[in-house]
Amino acid sequence: MTIQIRKGKRATEPQCLGSQRSLNSEDLLFPNQTGDSKAAVYFQLSNGRFRPPPAHRLIAHHIVDTIAPIFFRVSRTMWLPLRLTLLLLFLLLSPRALLRSGSAAVVSGEEEEFHEELLLKPLPDRKVLAHFHFHSIAPPSKSNGRHHHLFPKAISQLVQKFRVKEMELSFTQGRWNYERWGGFDPISSNNAKPPGVELWAVFDVPEDQVDAYWKNLTNSLSGLFCASINFLESSTMYSAPKWSFRITPGRLRYGTLPREAVCTENLTPWLKLLPCRDKAGLAALLDRPSIYKGFYHSQRLYLTSNASVPAETVSGISLEQTLTVVLQPNSPSSSSIHSGESNFQPSWSLSSIFGRKISGKCVLAQSSIVYLQLEKSIFSEQKDNMDNGPNSLASEGFAGGSGFEMSLDPDIVIEEENQSQHKGSSVLYGFWVEKYNESQPFDLGLKWKYPVFWSSRQAPLHASRFLMGSGNERGAIAILFKSANSADSSSGSRHVSDGCELQVDVFQVVPWYIKVYYHSLQIFVDDEAKPIGDFVHKIQVSPSKDKTSPGMMEMLLKLPCDVRSAALTLEFDKGFLHIDEYPPDANQGYDIPSAVISFPSFHSVMHLLSNDSIRKSPLLSRFQEKNRVQSYTEVLLVPLTTPDFSMPYNVITITCTVFALFFGSLLNVLRRRVGEEERYLKAGKKKGWLRVLLSRLLAKLRGKPMEEPDQPSSESAPLIGKKLVLKVILVAVLAVAWQFYST
C-alpha cells in the first residue's frame, strides 16, 4: 500500500489580536463594583399599554450579592495558572491560539463539536454525486438533554427519553443505480437507501418494553420531521430482525414506509438540527429546486449513544447527518457536441450544479472540508508521471498530463489503494473551506479535456426483485442475483478454487395481506432448479399474522463463487382487507418494502493512512470503518382487489328493497279476498288483460278450473293492443325527450 499525502498551501499567517477577548479576561480579574448602581426597570405588556414603573432596585438582585463572591473566588484561583499559560502562549503562538486557549480554560471538560464535509464525485454516467456529511458530537456530560451549546437539544432529549442506543432514519427519493453508480464503496453501502422512509432503532430497555418505546419514538420523530413516521407505530408495519439486518442486533426494530413522499418539509427540520442551518457553511449550497430535481436524493440521520449504564444516563451522543444527491450537471452544449462525442464527461462547477457558491465555512464547525473523489483508473496512463517525484501528485502535474483540470488547487491529496484489487481505488482531493470568504467564494470546478471512461466497483452480486403471475388472486415474488463481473470472475484470484463460497444475507419483510407460502421457496442456480438445502445455510421465518404482524424472512445463502445467476421464488396469495383498512388511493396498489441484501464476507473499506488530518475528519474515518456491503432491491407494487367503496350502501339498499318487497307481498297475500275479487271480475264488463292473467294464475295456483269470462276475448283483443301500442309509444317519446334534454 502506498499512500502519499501532501499538504497544499495552508493559511498560517498570524492574525491580529482581537481586543474584546482580553477585555473580558480583565473583567475576570476585577469583578465590577457596580452592584449598587444597578437598577432595573420593568414594564409589562398588558392591554397594549406600557407603563414603566419608577426605577427601583430589583429584588432578585439580592441573590447576586450573596453568591457572587463564591464565583470570584473560583475565578481568582484559576487565574494564576491561566496567566502563566497565557504568557507562554503569547510568546510562542499566534494571537488566535491565545484566544482559543483562553476560552478553553474557562469552559471545563470536553466540548460539543460540529464538523461539516462535502464529497463530490463524478459518476460514470455523466452525473455528479454530492455527499454532505455533518457530524455533531455531544460528549458524556450530566447536562445532556438539558443544556446544550452546539448539539441539537431536540435530538438529545429524544435519546434521553426513549433510551435510544442507535438509530437511523432516512428519507429517500429515487433509487440508487447500483450498476452505474457503484455498489461496493462506503457511500453506496451506507447511504444508498430504499425509497421512502426507513427507520430502525436499537433501544436500551428490557425486551418487553421495546415495542412501547418504539411507538413513542415514531410519534416523536413524526412530529420532529413533519413526516408520517407515526404510521410505523402499528404492529403490522415493523418487525424485529434477528441476525440478517445488523450483525449485532440487540433490541432492534425495523420499519419502512415505501410510499412516503419526501420534500422540503422534511429537509427543513433536518437542517434545523445543524447549528448554522443553511445560513452559512456547506449547507448553504442546498438550493431546494436544484437538489430536488436530481436523480437521487437521500437525507439520513444516524445517531449512536454510548449509554452503557441505564440508571445513570450520562451518555455521549454522536449525530451523523448525511445528504446524498445525484445530480445531472447541465453541461454547456457547445463543448460536448462539437466533436460529436456524446460520452464526453460534462464539465461542472459548484455554482453550475447547485446554483450557489460557498462563502466561507460555518464558524461553529471544527472542520469544514470539501473533497473531490476521482477513480484512479483515470490516471492509469499517467502512472509513470506519478512516480517521478512527490510533486507530481500536485494538481498541476495532473492537470498537465491527465484529462481534467480543477479550478482550485487542492490543499491535500489523499490516495487510496487496495492491495488486493487495484480496481476501484481512488484519489481524494481535499479543500479547506475556511480559506474562502464572502469576497472570494469557494466555487470548485472540474473541466474534462478529453473523454474518459471508467466503471464503478460493483457488489459481488447484483440483486433485483420482481413479481410473477397475474390476476388479483395469487402471484410470486422472485429475487434474482446476477454476478456483477461475470467476465472477471474467472480471472479474479480469489474466485478460482472450488470450495469458495459466496455468502448472501437476505432480509425481507412482507405485509400481512400478501400471504406468502414459505414452503413454496424454490432456488434456481444458473437457471436450474436446485434443492434448497444445498444453498440455504440458515433460514428464519416468522409468518405474518392477519392484522397483527408482517411476515419476515431472514436467510443466509451460500452460493458458489463462480455462480452466474441465482433466483429465489416465493408464492403468495393476496388477502382481503376490511373496508376501513384501504388507503385513500387503493387502486394504486400496495407496496412490498425493499429486501435488504448484504454480503457478510465483503466489506466496503477505504484504506487510507491514518494521518492526523484524516483522523480528524469524520467523513474519512467513517469511510475507513469496516461495513458490510449492502444493497436494497426494488420496491414491488402489488395490485389488490379493491372494492367499490360505495358498495356497502348499495348492498344495504338492495337487500332492504328485496326484503320490503317480500314483506309487502306477503302481507297483501294474507289479507286479500280472492273470492270477492273474482266476483268483481265477473261483474265488471271491462277487464284488464293483466287482471285476467292474474286471476288465471291464481286459479291455477289454487288448482281450480278457471271460469271463463262470458265475452269472447277476440273482440277485446285489438282494443287492448291499441292501448298497449299507445303506451309503448308514450314511453318511447318520454325516453327520447329525456335523452335529448339531459345531454
Next chain:
Amino acid sequence: MAEIAESPSTTEHPLGTVGASRSKASSSALRESDVDPKTMRTTTPGLKRLFLTFSVLLSFLLGFPFLWKTVEIYRSPLPFGDMDALSKQIESSPLQFPCHFQSVFMTKLTSQTLERQCGSCGENFTLSVVVDSDGNGLTPNCSYKCGALGALNLGDGEAVDEALRSALDESCSDYGGKLYTVVVVNGDGAGEGPKALVGKHRHGWISGRELDAEAMIGRMAEMFVKIFMNGGREDGAIHGEFMPVGADGRVVLSFSLLNANPDDWFYDWDFQKLDDTLLNPVIEALKPIANISVESQVLYHTPKSSFSYWDESLGSYIFSTKDLPFFVNSNEWHLDTSVAAGGRTKILQFVVYVPSANECPLSLQLPSGEISKTNGFISPMWGGVMVWNPQSCIKYSGSGPPARLLMHPDDLHRIFEVLMGQLRQLFGLKSDSIYVGAAGAYKLLPSEKGFTEWELDVLSRQHTCFNLHSSGTTLGSLSRLVQSLPRMIIKDEIGKQVKFSLEAAQLAQTNASVGLYEASAASSRQARSLAEDAFFHPSIMSVSYFSFEHCFAVYSPFFLPVSLHVLLAALREWRRYKQEKAKYVRWKVKQVKAA
C-alpha cells in the same frame, strides 16, 4: 277456503255449497230477495284479517323500541347537574381562603371593606391582637409569648426579620405556621417618620418614634390587605388567571442564547453553573406551586425580525416599544418545544438576544423616551426577551472565522437578575422591592430564593383559584357540548374522569375553606388536569361519530316501504270492517223491524 267463508254471501251470486248452506242456516225471518247486497249483509263481518294486520302493525310498533335500543350508541351517564352546578358556583362565588392575622401592638383592626376578589381572603379571618405593653398582655390560643421579642436592632432589616421569625414561628403552630404578623415597635427610629418593612417570611414590622395610633392602624390594615392578601400587586399587573403553570402542574423554563450573526461574534455561556447555583433555590422554592425543569440552548444565525435605527444622541441602535410585537422572529428562532415536556406542560421561553455588529449596541426605548435599563420585555404566558450587548461593539476583523467567546460570570449574573424579574412578573408579582400604598411606602425584603414565603402563599392561593376556575369552566362546557350532540359516543373513561374531577374539585374547596393551601392546590391541580383529560379525550375529538343521517340512510330502504304497506293495510282493513259492520247492523235492524 277461508277467504270464501269470510266473504259476504249474497243471494245473487251463491258461491258454492258452503255459502249456500250458510245463507240457509242464517235465517228465515227475512227473505233473501229483500237483502240488498250493496247496503246490507246477513252475516257478522270477519275479524280475521283485521286481527292479522293489526297484529303486524302492533308487532312493528313494539319492535321499534328494541330497534332503537340496538341502534343507540353508548353514552356513559355524566353527572350534568353536578357539572353545571360546579361551574355556576365557581362563576358566582369566588373561592375564598381563611387567613389569620396577628398584630402585635396595642390597637385594634378596623374592619375595612374587603374586596371580594377570587383568591383573596374572605370575611372569616381571625384577628388576634396582642397587647405587649408591660409584659402581661392577654394571649389568645395561638400564643405570642409576650416578651419573646427582645430588644430589636431596627437598623438591620435582615436581623430583625430573623429575630421575628425565631420568636413568632416557634410560638405558633396552630395554623400550620400560616399566621401573618405585624409588629409595631415604638422604638427610637431615625426620626423621619414611621418605617414599614415586610420580611421574607410572614411578618412585617413598623417602627418609628412617637407613632400615631390611628395612622398605625391604617398602615397595618394596608399591610395585611394589600401585601399579605393580594401580594402587593398593582392594577396593571398580570391577572391571576394567567398563571403560567401547565395543567399537569409542570413548567419547563427554556433558556436560549441567540447569536444574531455568529460571523461577527458569537457567545456561549456556562448555563450549567448558573443552574446549579442560582436557579436551583428558586425552583425549590416554587415546588409547592409547580414542578419546574430547566433547559438551555445556544442558537446561531437568528436575526430579529423588526428594524432598529441609529440614534446619535443616545449612541445606540434603538428599537421602540411599538416594534416589540415583531421582535420575536418565529421563522428563524427555533426555540423548539421540548420533547421532555410531554402533554400539557407549560413552556416558558427566556431569550437572551446578542445583536449582530451592524445593530450593536441595541437598546429598547420606552414610550417616555428613556432607554430601558433592563433592555428586556415580557410577553404573558410566553416568556421574556432580553437584549444583551457585548461590551465593545467592534467587529472581529481578523482573518479567519471568529473565536467562540464565553460570557463573563458578571454578565451572566446581570442577565439572571433580569430574567428572574421577568419570571416574577410572569407569575404576576412585583419585580421591585418597594410597595407604595395609600398610607405610605413599604419596603419589601427580597429573598434569596426569588420568592418570599408570603408571596408563595399568595401564588398558591391564586393557583388553586385558577385551577378550580379552569376545571369548572371546562366541565361546564363539556356538559354543554355533550348535551348538544345527542349522538356522540361518550366512553366510560370520560365518565370516570368527570366524576374524579368533580370529587377533586370538591376536596379542593373544602381544603381551601379550612386553610390548607398546599393540599387544596394539589387537589385543584388534579381537578383541572382530569377535567381537561375528559374534554380532550381522543374519542370526543374524532369527528366521525355515528350520525343520525347515517342511521336514516341505512334503515330507510327497508322501513319506508314496509311501513307504508303495513299502515295502509291496517287502515284499509279497519275501514272495511267498519263498513261491513254497518251493513250487518242495517240488516239486523231490518230483520228486527220485520219481526
